[in-house]
Amino acid sequence: MKKIGYVALASALVFGFSSAVWSPAASAAETVTTIQPINLAVGGTVTASGENGVAEGKNKAFDQYVFSKWLTFDTPAWLQYEFTTAKIVNSYSITTAEDAPDRDPKNWVLKGSINGIDWDVLDTQQNQFAGATRHLKKTYSFTNTTAYKFIKFENITNQLGNNQLLQLSEIGLYGPDVQTFKTIKPTVTASGENAPTDVKANLVDGTSTTKWLTYSNTAWLQFDFGEQVTIDGYALTSAKSNNNTADADPKNWVLQGSNNGTSWTNLDTQSNQNFSLRHQRKHYLLNANTTAYQYYRLNNIQNHSGYTTQLSEVEFSRTNDMWHTENPIIEIQNLAGYAPFNQALPDAQRDILAILRKVNEILYKSPEDMPVRVKKIVVQIEDVPGAAWISGDNEVKTLGISSQHLAYFAANTSSLRDEIIGMLYHELGHAYQYSNFDVEAVADSLRFAAGYHNRYGISPGGAWYNTGTANFIRWIEDTKYRGFIRALNATSSPYGLDANQFQAWKESRFLSITGIDVNTLWNQYQQSLTSN
Known part of the structure; x- marks a missing residue:
């Protein structure tokens, strides 16, 4: 039996290709199970009837990078994938490229072979991708239990059937095996809380607009996962206070783990911590922790004052x-020899991994929805003007940081680490974002969301498209539509728009996502700036 499924990348990024079912776990912790298909087309050998050089070559069809493509000048064409060992394939996906809809595949035959000589027909498709949007991903399923070493797409024609250009962005090959991940929301107990508003449950509700508060200058918090879990780090986010001071922020604490709630092991100790901004997310890395615990406790929490x-x-x-599946190689090249960078991020590789995983958690529902999987990120500290920048493809992203900017910042502020982390949220946003909707604003909205820009230091005025768009996006995320940043990132503009049409498309995104037109949202946002 054959099954066909298709989804625009826009829908995929919002709703996800993976399946998820909420279920209660022990001790009332909440668990969501995410099931994702495994793309088998990794590390094999690709051959084809033709290609447009290396830049648009045959390997681009299997590089897990939606912004590249395979293009050939003659059709009907064929494209073959050879596994290192035979695999059972019972479904596949094809994603259209970024331009020229006439070049989309229309008809093809899928075959499998054990020896590369004798072939079995697995699937036949006709009249596909008519009027398709750009980066539309369609999935095709069929019945098969035979492991093949070769999978081949034959007699591929384009939409015009004119024996000319054919292109596609990505092909995925899948079998019966899947990956299963759990997301667990732990149960929280605390030494005290300010019911009914500032309660302990707010600590795990996924937004920094709520908070937990206790009327004491010392406190403890305990988290029960309902099962034993291993962690390699944790993050705390500061809360908003009436006067926007840091007095009530945690300054000192000890993180502990336990499997019975009685005997505790110290995992991390922090002292003299400072959250320089409200809603600031600080992550902390654990060194070589391999023990799984059911309970984690922040003990001996002490505030700054009050x-x-x-x-x-x-x-x-x-x-x-599931976010640990994004695990690119991180290479640090301090070309400027700027020692304060090394002092600010002594474990820079792991810091960057922690940040990029959080970035992707904001941008996508699951890793299966990510159109970009980066293999290596090279961070270069250079003695040049500017601040930070990023370039490259999924093979290697080069992220540059100006030592001149860092030196100026270090001389005029208190936390160089905070500035570096803020820049990393922005630039790693560029590394992974999909949509062409105001890419700078969306990337900077991630920095605002993580609390590395001051959202309360903005004056009213201007227009939504040229003044403070990043914080405007963050404000909508926090107050109007949870998941707005993800939804904005989910869709790129239709192909072939002129400047006026592109602007109209951008405006339409606000209404289609939130149900409120952009001018109404902007006016409400302006009013919020006067009441901060």
Whole structure:
């Protein structure tokens, strides 16, 4: 039996290709199970009837990078994938390229072979991708239990059937095996809380607009995952206070783990911590922790001053969560020899991995929805003007940081680490974002969301498309539509728009996502700036 499924990348990024079902776990922790297909087309050998050089060559069809493509000048064409060992394939996906809809595949035959000589027909498709949007991904399923070493697409024609150009962005090959991941929302207990508003449950509700507060200058928080989990780090996010001061922020604490709730092991100790901005997310890395615990506790929490202690969010980085599947090689090249960078990020590789995983968690529902999987990121500290920049493809992204900017910032502010982390949120956003909707604003909205720009230091005025768009996007995320940044990132503009049409498309995104037109949203945002 054959099955065909298709989804525009826009829908895929919002709703996901993976399946998820909420179920209760032990001790009332909430668990969501995410099931993702495994793309088998990794590390094999690709051959084809033709290609447009290396830039648009045959390997681009299997590089897990939606912004590249395979193009050939003659059709009907064929494209073959050879596994290193035979695999059972019972479904596949094809994604259209970024331009020229006439070049999309229309008809093809899929075959499998054990020896590369004798072929079995697995699937035949006709009249596909008519009027397709750009980067439209269609999935095709069929019944098969035979492991083949070769998979071949034959007699591929384009939409015009004119024996000329053919192109596609990506092909995925899938079998019966899947990956299963758990996302667990732990149950929280605390030494105290300010019911009914500033309660402990707010610490795991996924937004920094709520908070936990207790009327004490010392406190503890305990998190029960309902099962044993291993973590390699955690993050705390500061909360908003009436006077926007840091007095109630945690300053000192000890992170502990336990499997019975009675005997505790110290995992991390922090002292003299400072959250320079409200809603600021600080992550902390654990060194060589391999023990799984059911309970984690922030103990001996001490504030900076006064009689209250507060936080907005507490997160734990589980070593087997789905975001750890994004694990590019990180290489640091301090070409400028700027020692303060090394001092600010002594474990820069792991810091960058922690940040890019959070970036992708904001931009996508699951890793299966990511159109870009980066293999290597090279960070270069250079003695040049500017601030930070990024370039490259999924094979290698080069992220540059100006030592001149860092030196100026270090001389005029208190935390060089905060500035570097803020820049990393922005530039890693560029590394992974999909949509062409105001790419700078969306990337900077990630920095605002993580609390590395001051969202309360903005004056009213201007227009939504040229003044403070990044914080405007963040404000909508926090107050109007949870997941707005992800939804904006999910769709690129239709092919062939002129400047006026592109602007109209951008405006339409606000209404289609939130149900509110952009001018109404902008006016409400302006009013919020006067009341901060």
